[in-house]
Structure formats: structure tokens, C-alpha cells
Amino acid sequence: MSDRIFVTGAAGHLGQLVIKHLLARGVVHSRIVAGTRSPDKLKDLAAAGIEVRKADFEDQGGLARAFEGVGTVLIISTDALDEAGTRLKQHRNAVSSALAAGVQRLAYTSLPNPSSSLLTFAPDHLETERTIEATGLQYVFFRNGWYQENLLLSLPNAVKSGHWHTAARGGKTSYVAREDIAEAIAAALAMPTPDSRKYTFTGPEALSNEQIADLVRQATGRPIAVVHVTDEEFATGLKAAGLPDVFVSVLVSAEGEVRAGNLSVVTDHLQLLIERAPKRLADYLEEAKSAYAV
Numbered sequence: 055m056s057d058r059i060f061v062t063g064a065a066g067h068l069g070q071l072v073i074k075h076l077l078a079r080g081v082v083h084s085r086i087v088a089g090t091r092s093p094d095k096l097k098d099l100a101a102a103g104i105e106v107r108k109a110d111f112e113d114q115g116g117l118a119r120a121f122e123g124v125g126t127v128l129i130i131s132t133d134a135l136d137e138a139g140t141r142l143k144q145h146r147n148a149v150s151s152a153l154a155a156g157v158q159r160l161a162y163t164s165l166p167n168p169s170s171s172l173l174t175f176a177p178d179h180l181e182t183e184r185t186i187e188a189t190g191l192q193y194v195f196f197r198n199g200w201y202q203e204n205l206l207l208s209l210p211n212a213v214k215s216g217h218w219h220t221a222a223r224g225g226k227t228s229y230v231a232r233e234d235i236a237e238a239i240a241a242a243l244a245m246p247t248p249d250s251r252k253y254t255f256t257g258p259e260a261l262s263n264e265q266i267a268d269l270v271r272q273a274t275g276r277p278i279a280v281v282h283v284t285d286e287e288f289a290t291g292l293k294a295a296g297l298p299d300v301f302v303s304v305l306v307s308a309e310g311e312v313r314a315g316n317l318s319v320v321t322d323h324l325q326l327l328i329e330r331a332p333k334r335l336a337d338y339l340e341e342a343k344s345a346y347a348v
Contacts, residue, residue: 071236
């Protein structure tokens with residue numbers, strides 16, 4: 055089996071961090087292949103000795119050529135959130151292209167409990183996992199929890215107005231740092247194992263929005279009142295802010311996911327891989343306060 059690791063979406067936030075941590079773990083540059091639709095964006099990696107290949111999930115033939123000579127392909131899920139099944143089609147293109155190229159191990163970034171998730175895009179993840187399992191290849195699923203960075207979508211307005219509107223009544227979320235996830239993914243990819251694995255990556259604790267609002271107050275000195283609304287009221291507010299319908303549906307489903315308790319799971323999978331405690335949300339909110347307390 056080739057020991058080369060192909061990272062798709064290498065120009066994105068997670069892809070760049072995975073490569074950073076592969077290198078930090080002693081994986082030599084020649085073992086890493088960085089894939090992106092726009093190779094010009096990765097000139098710095100190329101200059102550092104990492105091979106950069108064009109990888110367009112809409113081009114199966116090109117993907118198969120890009121995957122040649124590698125043993126492991128990390129498929130970082132794409133951001134196609136339309137209602138036409140584009141993302142699942144892209145993921146299946148990547149899987150079939152990897153098979154055609156003779157790849158021996160597939161890794162994939164999924165989400166916690168995709169079979170029971172209420173998120174609108176959960177079926178894409180579930181069917182991608184099933185597609186990968188059906189290949190018979192060794193696989194690693196990284197079921198990534200809700201990023202701490204996702205709070206930057208709602209906190210700036212909440213801090214500015216003093217009110218945080220939410221439909222996640224009673225629910226808790228175990229927010230996790232994107233960089234911790236990237237480090238854990240790199241650790242798993244760098245570790246040879248004959249078995250397929252499924253990891254669920256979460257933060258160290260699940261917190262309610264009221265608890266998060268209190269952490270924001272401690273970090274910034276600015277209080278936030280959590281205002282509970284219905285899904286319909288939440289959607290109306292998002293539409294009034296000008297969000298496209300597809301994103302409104304995603305965000306409303308995320309509130310339902312939290313309310314149902316599906317994002318409150320806490321595991322030790324991440325800590326076992328990175329061999330330290332994951333970043334706590336309180337620490338992230340302190341570090342990032344200049345980005346949301348404007």
C-alpha cells in the first residue's frame with residue numbers, strides 16, 4: 055500500500071490545518087498530496103515541496119488521475135448545500151474515482167449520528183458513508199461535531215443587540231475547535247492500522263445557549279439575553295436578514311438538532327488522538343472576542 059496521503063479541499067480551512075498537523079507529526083512533504091479545484095491557491099505548499107494536484111469533484115476522470123499513486127484519500131465534504139443532490143453526487147464521484155485509481159483507504163469528514171440527525175444535509179453524509187462502506191476498502195470516518203467557529207455566525211449580532219434569538223430551547227451543544235479536529239484527523243491518517251474506524255469528535259462539555267451567553271459576558275463584559283422563539287419565528291428572522299431559503303432551512307434544522315439533544319454528545323475520541331484535552335469553549339470565546347464583540 056502506498057503511504058501517500060491525498061487531502062482534498064486543501065485550500066479550505068480544514069484542509070490547510072490537516073496538512074499543517076500532518077507535517078507537525080513528522081509526515082514528510084513527499085508523502086502529502088494537496089488537492090484543490092484551484093492549484094494557484096496553493097503555491098506556498100508547492101514551494102514547500104508538497105505536490106499539488108487539481109481535484110474537481112465534478113470531473114471524475116480528472117479525479118481518478120489526481121488520485122493515482124496514493125494510498126489514502128481524505129474526502130473533506132464539499133459545501134454544496136443546494137437541494138439538487140449536488141454534494142452527494144460530488145462525494146460519490148470522489149469515491150468511484152478513488153476506486154478507479156487503486157486507492158486502498160478512504161477517509162471522510164461526516165457528522166455525529168448521521169442516521170438520526172435532523173440536519174437537512176445529514177442524508178448526504180449518511181449515504182456517502184454507505185457508499186464508502188460498500189467499496190470494501192478500509193475506511194476512516196471522522197464525524198465532526200459543531201465547530202466553535204460556527205458561533206461567529208450568530209454572536210456578533212447577539213452581542214451588538216444584547217439579544218440572542220434561538221429555537222434550540224433546552225438543548226445543549228458540545229462545541230469543538232476546528233484546529234483540534236484537524237490535529238486529530240492528521241493523527242489518525244498518520245497512524246497505520248489494519249482496521250476501519252469511526253470517530254466522533256466533540257468538545258469536552260455540552261453547554262446550553264444560556265451557559266454560552268454567560269461565557270460571552272465573562273469574556274467581554276457585555277450581557278446577552280437568550281430569547282426563545284419557534285422555528286417559524288426563527289426562520290422569519292433569518293429571511294428578514296436576507297438569507298437564501300436553502301441556508302434558512304439549514305439553520306432552522308440546526309436549531310432542531312440542538313433542541314433534540316443530537317449535538318450534546320461528548321466523546322473522548324478526539325482527546326485520545328491528540329493526547330491532550332480539547333480546547334474548552336470558554337477559552338475560544340476569550341481568544342476570539344475581537345471577532346464577535348465589535
